[in-house]
Amino acid sequence: MKVQNIQNNAAEDALGVSLPTRRVESFHYTDLRSQLGTFASKAERPSEEVAKKLGDGFPRLASNAAVLHFYDGHAFERGEKLPAGVSANTDLPKAMEVDGLDDTIVAINNKISTDGVAISVAKDANVDRPVGLAHTFTGTSGTTASTRYAIDAASSSTSIFIERFMGRSTDAHLSSSVVAMDIGEGAVLNYLIVQQSGLGAEHLGRISVRLAENAKLNLFILNAGGKLVRQEVKVDVAGEGAHVEIKGVNLVGDNAHIDVTTVLDHNVPNTTANELFRNVVAGDGHGVFQGQIKVAQIAQKTDAQMACNTLLLTDDGDFSAKPELEIFADDVLCAHGATVTDIDDDHLFYMRARGIKEKTARGLLIKAFVDEVVEELGVGEEIEEAFIGVIDNWLDTNVS
Amino acid sequence: MLEIKNLHVRIAEDETEIIKGLDLTVAAGEVAAIMGPNGAGKSTLSYVLAGKEDYEVTEGEVLFNGENILDMEVDERAASGLFLAFQYPMEIPGVATMNFLKAAMNAQRKARNEAEYTTPEFIKKVKAASSDLSIDFNMLKRALNVGFSGGEKKRAEILQMALLEPTLCVLDETDSGLDIDALKVVSEGVNALRDPARAFLVITHYQRLLDHIVPDTVHVLYNGRIIKTGDKTLALHLEENGYADVIASAA
Ligand SMILES: Nc1ncnc2c1ncn2[C@@H]1O[C@H](COP(=O)(O)OP(=O)(O)O)[C@@H](O)[C@H]1O
Ligand SMILES: [Mg+2]
Numbered sequence: 001m002k003v004q005n006i007q008n009n010a011a012e013d014a015l016g017v018s019l020p021t022r023r024v025e026s027f028h029y030t031d032l033r034s035q036l037g038t039f040a041s042k043a044e045r046p047s048e049e050v051a052k053k054l055g056d057g058f059p060r061l062a063s064n065a066a067v068l069h070f071y072d073g074h075a076f077e078r079g080e081k082l083p084a085g086v087s088a089n090t091d092l093p094k095a096m097e098v099d100g101l102d103d104t105i106v107a108i109n110n111k112i113s114t115d116g117v118a119i120s121v122a123k124d125a126n127v128d129r130p131v132g133l134a135h136t137f138t139g140t141s142g143t144t145a146s147t148r149y150a151i152d153a154a155s156s157s158t159s160i161f162i163e164r165f166m167g168r169s170t171d172a173h174l175s176s177s178v179v180a181m182d183i184g185e186g187a188v189l190n191y192l193i194v195q196q197s198g199l200g201a202e203h204l205g206r207i208s209v210r211l212a213e214n215a216k217l218n219l220f221i222l223n224a225g226g227k228l229v230r231q232e233v234k235v236d237v238a239g240e241g242a243h244v245e246i247k248g249v250n251l252v253g254d255n256a257h258i259d260v261t262t263v264l265d266h267n268v269p270n271t272t273a274n275e276l277f278r279n280v281v282a283g284d285g286h287g288v289f290q291g292q293i294k295v296a297q298i299a300q301k302t303d304a305q306m307a308c309n310t311l312l313l314t315d316d317g318d319f320s321a322k323p324e325l326e327i328f329a330d331d332v333l334c335a336h337g338a339t340v341t342d343i344d345d346d347h348l349f350y351m352r353a354r355g356i357k358e359k360t361a362r363g364l365l366i367k368a369f370v371d372e373v374v375e376e377l378g379v380g381e382e383i384e385e386a387f388i389g390v391i392d393n394w395l396d397t398n399v400s
Numbered sequence: 401m402l403e404i405k406n407l408h409v410r411i412a413e414d415e416t417e418i419i420k421g422l423d424l425t426v427a428a429g430e431v432a433a434i435m436g437p438n439g440a441g442k443s444t445l446s447y448v449l450a451g452k453e454d455y456e457v458t459e460g461e462v463l464f465n466g467e468n469i470l471d472m473e474v475d476e477r478a479a480s481g482l483f484l485a486f487q488y489p490m491e492i493p494g495v496a497t498m499n500f501l502k503a504a505m506n507a508q509r510k511a512r513n514e515a516e517y518t519t520p521e522f523i524k525k526v527k528a529a530s531s532d533l534s535i536d537f538n539m540l541k542r543a544l545n546v547g548f549s550g551g552e553k554k555r556a557e558i559l560q561m562a563l564l565e566p567t568l569c570v571l572d573e574t575d576s577g578l579d580i581d582a583l584k585v586v587s588e589g590v591n592a593l594r595d596p597a598r599a600f601l602v603i604t605h606y607q608r609l610l611d612h613i614v615p616d617t618v619h620v621l622y623n624g625r626i627i628k629t630g631d632k633t634l635a636l637h638l639e640e641n642g643y644a645d646v647i648a649s650a651a
Contacts, residue, residue: 345453346490347490347492349450349452349453349474350486350489350490350492351492351500351503351504352451352473352474352475352478353450353451353474353475353477353478353484353486354478354500354504354507354508354560354564355475355478355479355504355507355508355511355564356475356503356504356507357475357507358473358474358475360503360507364495364499364500364503365492365494365495367494368492368493368494368495368543369493369494371494372493372494
């Protein structure tokens, strides 16, 4: 007889939410029930002085952004002027529905979020400045900090959001972010997620997106921090002509476990998707990419491509890539590829034969491998250079 | 400048001996051609000089300006003035050619305790050298060798050589993959670098390149050894008669 999950689990009890083990397929590589720490209390609202200091050392990624600040999960008014065409309502958006253990992150977020924001981008608005969503954490041991957003991009609008997580704490603390996005007809939404939490951070993120006709999601995920990170992306491709572009760089350091799980539901004909991840694993880091693409029977002419390439710098680390295609239509183009390699010795030799020291050559090759993804984002030079700066910092500390 | 004495080299992985007691001396200012059929060990020799780890030296020594370079790291050999123009230049995705050139030039200058080039100095040098070699400057903004044609890759190798100003230039089949116009451009680039203080080891198996880069000495490499040495007329002899009689008379 099989006994399931009947032992008490401290992490579960503290959060009051059932946690999946690896027996739940979508959590096969990230066993939340055994890997998640125990978090029993919400972080208190920090004082103004404490909050101000928390952001030191994390310079802005875009000089012209309007940034909404959350410190330890609490919203702080900083008098930033939103760009024309963008409005915000700081009431906590309503909780997202939970459908079983696959939505565990949503369930946790529903339980622990107190603050959030609902943002609307007006019809036809061509928003010229990025909107920042900045989360900074004190990271007191055993605490949680969590937010929930709703973003509604009306038809034919264009906008850029940068959601960023920052901290330095090496103590175990939990953060969570759930975002519901609705991208209207012909609208383009750029959503850039930058993870720079401290080495003790455990982070559970989910973005759930619905795309109308000819809408475009341009999503970028840069994981460069945290101890246990799971970022989920669920996209309902619901309008013909819609396109999903997902790019990511996962920098997996020693002791870190970084999981990006994407689920694309193509529910109508003539939609396209492209996913590209480049990962670097150092030390004994564990990386995970699960990419599910579901094509409904009526979703003919779906074109979905997925690639996940990893540079594994040590024998102690690993990266698990699991592409999963569930295709019920017959006239579709779907492809996926995953590679795991070390730095190419011939490349290294060529560079050294020109006088470049081995360490520098390795650094240049690793950087080239991931920078390529950033350079193709098309979100402007300043932001791309800032992301490359975040990557450089990570490489400096994690790769010797 | 270069003295190779009784060099024996095997492939590290399977211990097959490729270079079997090779002797060669090249003086400063000399252009020495190394000719030999496919598989003779020409590329292996060039890789061993540059320091590729796939090969293991079991005997002999290689002195470069009196120093045993076999004890030096790959990048140290380069900084001390050795340059290998690869038979098959590597494509390096994501590394812009300009960034690569700057990293290489400044790494070598740093190793020699010389001041690094500023960006304007560097750009000026690259612009001048690339126009001499009919290289479109915009090409250098692209990733190193990625999507370059065969001829463009070889020209890019000579560009690197011109910019790094080595004292010993090893050219491994620089003529392969070049049409006649590109061959002229590349040869002129090489000839422009001829200097009493600089030596060349020009590896080829066709005489054609040597019409443009006229050698002082010609050495036939066969089965891991130099089996015959002569002047430029030896190359002409090989062109007409092939390697068979030289090989037969050496056996
Ligand atoms: N890394 C290697 N692994 C296995 N065989 C090699 C390797 N390098 C060279 N060889 C072999 O050594 C011989 C000489 O090769 P090479 O030096 O490339 O000749 P050449 O340049 O004169 O045509 C060939 O038989 C080749 O197959
Ligand atoms: Mg060869």
